[in-house]
Amino acid sequence: MVETQDRSQTQPARLMDGTALAGRITRETSAAAADVLRRTGVAPCLATVLVGEDPASVTYLRMKQARCAKAGIESRHVSLPASTSTAELVATITGLSQDPAVHGILLQHPVGPHIDERAAFEAIAPEKDVDGVTMHSFAAMGFGLPGFASCTPGGIMRLLDAYEVDLTGKHAVVVGRSAILGRPVGMLLLGRDATVTYCHSRTVDLPSVVRQADVLVAAVGRPRFIRGEDVKPGAVVIDAGYNPGNVGDVDFESARHRASLITPVPGGVGPMTIAVLLEQTVQAAARQLGLT
């Protein structure tokens, strides 16, 4: 078995500071965006697409746009009525994919039950899929090929690297299997030579699997679903939960006394997602403008 430190109920875990790391990445991204502008006369541009007027989505998009502006990334927003059909949405996104002035495309989801979200995602050209939602991007993560990561999984990998977590041979347990979080982060961990277990709502005796995790990624969207007593002593705990009241998927207070490293909520994984989105937008622009 992988050796772990025994920290049972004594020294609390070191916090993985996503706010600080995201800040560092965003400063580098701002410099890179300025470099793109200086060398080409063109600022990187992220197109955002929103269907309907869900208040949470509106707020979230405004935050992304503000962060873009601060980093020197232009944003172009397309707002569509809730009644938009799949065909109309696909046509809009296809237009953005073909528009050379747009370097990255973000479709805010959910898009509403009457729309074929997959068809909409697939209208994003792979080289503009800075949010990492297309089938191409998933397969690139799965095969270790060049491409954009889904932003939260990409952010999780950056956090693990920043804290020098050696993943080779470690048992990584991913709880949750969503298309933009659980599944891709498992693929990224596998690509880094971890032994990877995917758990989910149908898993029998989840605690017995969680207790084996050298690296635990909680991505299930249920508040305090992972109990501290099930965290392996010395484990690295990544909480990608985002539940109401700023509560993660892990019971932080009990888990921090067993983990060696743990992400707080908020301030852990959360800030990383936008940082990776901005970084990938500037990378996409640099590539499309012939700089890399």
Place this chain on the structure above:
Amino acid sequence: MVETQDRSQTQPARLMDGTALAGRITRETSAAAADVLRRTGVAPCLATVLVGEDPASVTYLRMKQARCAKAGIESRHVSLPASTSTAELVATITGLSQDPAVHGILLQHPVGPHIDERAAFEAIAPEKDVDGVTMHSFAAMGFGLPGFASCTPGGIMRLLDAYEVDLTGKHAVVVGRSAILGRPVGMLLLGRDATVTYCHSRTVDLPSVVRQADVLVAAVGRPRFIRGEDVKPGAVVIDAGYNPGNVGDVDFESARHRASLITPVPGGVGPMTIAVLLEQTVQAAARQLGLT
């Protein structure tokens, strides 16, 4: 934990007869191919592409072509010299992707170290990717979307279904993580609600993981790599190994006294691969000819 039967060292496992199941599927495929021909005047057509003259590849392709002929599937063979460049191979495959008389495309691999195999695979149109090697097909397996399975993983799922193995909540352990076998079969098992663990050469203490497997898929390409003593009593053992001398990845003689179901080598997974290839070719033809 999942309940399993205790068969320790007594009653040998039931064999999963891939030869019989493949025969059944191929008879259905022959009938479906005849139906396509009758309704459209066109026989399903599989294009095969071989680079160089590797004797094993030549033999394997001839077998596939003979099986196609027997099932009423035309095959069109393109033989390219070993010196073929990536660009030439991509151009050839792109031509087949655009040719309406070709319904499925199989690029025999390996293609030689000087060729970018991924670029060649990606020249296969997703609707003709009956061998399930493209990024699109991988993502379709990963997300449970319509698309073609990689043939061996698809064959494994057919075997599990034929023997009525309930996968929900079971712990499936996949040993091996190749792009056309380990990774996709794990995704297919996850899509069927198994808890899935990927193991590989860097996994620490592999036996301790294997011992947890309710369903074990050995896809590592090392003869008798999995010892019977590490098979959980009552487990379902799928041996996708294909080593010299018709030896699988599992030590069959010792494993069969612990497993409840096990695939023999040969006659287990092997025959399923071509059966799925033929079946998917006829499905592709039916779709492209407007029948489904």
